[in-house]
Amino acid sequence: GAVVSQHPSRVICKSGTSVKIECRSLDFQATTMFWYRQFPKKSLMLMATSNEGSKATYEQGVEKDKFLINHASLTLSTLTVTSAHPEDSSFYICSASFPGQGTYEQYFGPGTRLTVT
Amino acid sequence: GQQVMQIPQYQHVQEGEDFTTYCNSSTTLSNIQWYKQRPGGHPVFLIQLVKSGEVKKQKRLTFQFGEAKKNSSLHITATQTTDVGTYFCAVVRMDSSYKLIFGSGTRLLVRP
Numbered sequence: 001g002a003v004v005s006q007h008p009s010r011v012i013c014k015s016g017t018s019v020k021i022e023c024r025s026l027d028f029q030a031t032t033m034f035w036y037r038q039f040p041k042k043s044l045m046l047m048a049t050s051n052e053g054s055k056a057t058y059e060q061g062v063e064k065d066k067f068l069i070n071h072a073s074l075t076l077s078t079l080t081v082t083s084a085h086p087e088d089s090s091f092y093i094c095s096a097s098f099p100g101q102g103t104y105e106q107y108f109g110p111g112t113r114l115t116v117t
Numbered sequence: 118g119q120q121v122m123q124i125p126q127y128q129h130v131q132e133g134e135d136f137t138t139y140c141n142s143s144t145t146l147s148n149i150q151w152y153k154q155r156p157g158g159h160p161v162f163l164i165q166l167v168k169s170g171e172v173k174k175q176k177r178l179t180f181q182f183g184e185a186k187k188n189s190s191l192h193i194t195a196t197q198t199t200d201v202g203t204y205f206c207a208v209v210r211m212d213s214s215y216k217l218i219f220g221s222g223t224r225l226l227v228r229p
Contacts, residue, residue: 108159
């Protein structure tokens with residue numbers, strides 16, 4: 001099956017600093033990747049859709065200047081949380097899909113737990 | 118926008134008991150997917166249903182898609198401690214985005 005990696009798995013940063021999270025598809029090319037945020041015991045909230053070679057599409061209420069997304073290649077998308085604050089502490093998960101197969105299932109990375117102190 | 122309601126929010130069962138989680142929509146769905154997320158882990162795809170009245174089985178798991186394609190269920194027979202986790206239903210938006218809209222999830226706890 002398709003494998004998606006995410007790095008780092010955990011990060012602690014100070015308030016006001018920026019943090020970059022990487023999402024890689026290891027054995028397939030992903031023209032589209034998705035970034036989610038998940039609070040404890042809650043569902044996944046889609047933040048944005050990352051499209052290779054074009055600008056990301058953000059969901060309503062998600063600040064694009066705060067959550068910078070770059071999809072520089074068919075196997076790598078990055079999410080940068082800029083000027084992080086404690087309320088940005090959360091579990092961030094990326095996923096990738098290749099709809100060309102017709103199943104539309106998404107393959108999720110292992111997630112990144114961000115703690116902002 | 119399209120939404121799916123999922124119940125119950127959580128369920129605590131004795132090992133060996135059955136478990137069912139339900140997803141409901143007010144609109145007709147083109148498809149429904151099910152994912153499992155273990156505690157501390159990430160969602161893992163279980164199955165996709167697309168046909169009206171479809172029933173699929175994976176060992177002790179039975180997935181159903183309603184005749185009207187507005188609801189779906191996941192049933193686990195004789196739960197085991199390895200079944201612990203949160204089960205999410207999700208719907209793929211069949212526009213060019215292929216975004217997933219997740220249900221709220223059902224958290225399953227199994228007493229050994």
